[in-house]
Amino acid sequence: MIRHDGLRVSWLGYATLRIEGSETVYFDPGRYGVLDGHEPKDGDVVCVTHDHHYDTEGIRRVAKPDATVVLFEGINTHRIDRDVDRPADLPYAVRTVDTESDILVGDVIVRTVNAYNEPDGPRVRQNGDPIHPKGLGCGFLVTVDDVTVFWPGDTDVLDGHEHLDVSLFCPPIGGAYTMDRHEAAALAEAMDPDLVLPIHYDTFEAIETDSGAFAADVAKRGVPVVLDERE
Numbered sequence: 001m002i003r004h005d006g007l008r009v010s011w012l013g014y015a016t017l018r019i020e021g022s023e024t025v026y027f028d029p030g031r032y033g034v035l036d037g038h039e040p041k042d043g044d045v046v047c048v049t050h051d052h053h054y055d056t057e058g059i060r061r062v063a064k065p066d067a068t069v070v071l072f073e074g075i076n077t078h079r080i081d082r083d084v085d086r087p088a089d090l091p092y093a094v095r096t097v098d099t100e101s102d103i104l105v106g107d108v109i110v111r112t113v114n115a116y117n118e119p120d121g122p123r124v125r126q127n128g129d130p131i132h133p134k135g136l137g138c139g140f141l142v143t144v145d146d147v148t149v150f151w152p153g154d155t156d157v158l159d160g161h162e163h164l165d166v167s168l169f170c171p172p173i174g175g176a177y178t179m180d181r182h183e184a185a186a187l188a189e190a191m192d193p194d195l196v197l198p199i200h201y202d203t204f205e206a207i208e209t210d211s212g213a214f215a216a217d218v219a220k221r222g223v224p225v226v227l228d229e230r231e
Contacts, residue, residue, distance in 0.1 A: 001228065007019055007020060007168075009168065011170075011199045011228040012038065013032065014200060015151070016028055016034050016035065016058070017149075017151060018043075021144040021147070024043050024044050024045075025108060027151045028048055029059055032203050032204065034058075038061065039061045040061075040062060043063045044105075045110070046059055046069045047142065048070070048072065048075065049072055049137045049138055049154065050075065050115070050136050051079050054075050055084065063092055065092075069093070070103075071087055099115075108143065109142065110140065111140070112138040112141070113139045113152070113164070115153035115155035117133070119133075147167045150169050152170075152172065152178075152179075155178060157179050157186070164191060166191055166193045167193060168194065171187065171188065172184070172200030173201045175207065178200060180209065181201075181210065181217070184198065185218050188223050196223055196224065197227070
């Protein structure tokens with residue numbers, strides 16, 4: 001757990017991030033056992049970027065009974081090869097967003113941006129299709145107590161990312177399906193946030209990376225950086 005500008009922020013593994021201020025927000029809770037033994041049901045707002053991170057067991061573990069679940073509109077349970085509930089069957093208020101949303105959920109401002117792999121980039125399937133095509137998901141910027149946290153989602157670095165006004169930047173650095181640590185470090189320098197906290201790495205072999213080297217790279221660029229790693 002780290003402290004940043006009055007917020008308590010914890011990376012729980014994979015893409016799961018918990019942000020605690022006057023309200024508690026989760027990004028992409030669950031999958032790969034990251035919530036085993038963790039069932040606080042304290043989330044006021046739960047944000048899910050796309051199909052790959054849609055885990056209704058994870059949502060139920062972290063959400064308060066009166067939580068609002070914010071889902072990317074493109075989530076399609078028919079594409080998911082795991083046992084999940086339909087959004088309509090979740091026992092929470094559900095709001096859907098596209099890639100240009102700007103909504104208020106309680107006292108939390110939730111904005112979205114595009115998240116995808118470039119079709120001419122390195123993160124494509126054998127048939128040449130991007131692993132995350134445009135329209136599959138989104139990234140989230142949430143503002144809690146006047147502090148904006150950015151989780152880009154499963155994405156390459158995209159035009160416009162560098163212009164976002166962000167206090168805490170939480171990039172994926174695993175590299176197989178998202179930007180890698182080198183690309184994320186360069187984006188951190190261009191974006192110039194108050195703090196960088198990397199996530200979405202080392203959960204399984206394909207996204208293993210050298211987080212220490214990432215932190216050193218970002219620090220050399222003059223941007224504050226911290227790791228939140230669990231044994």
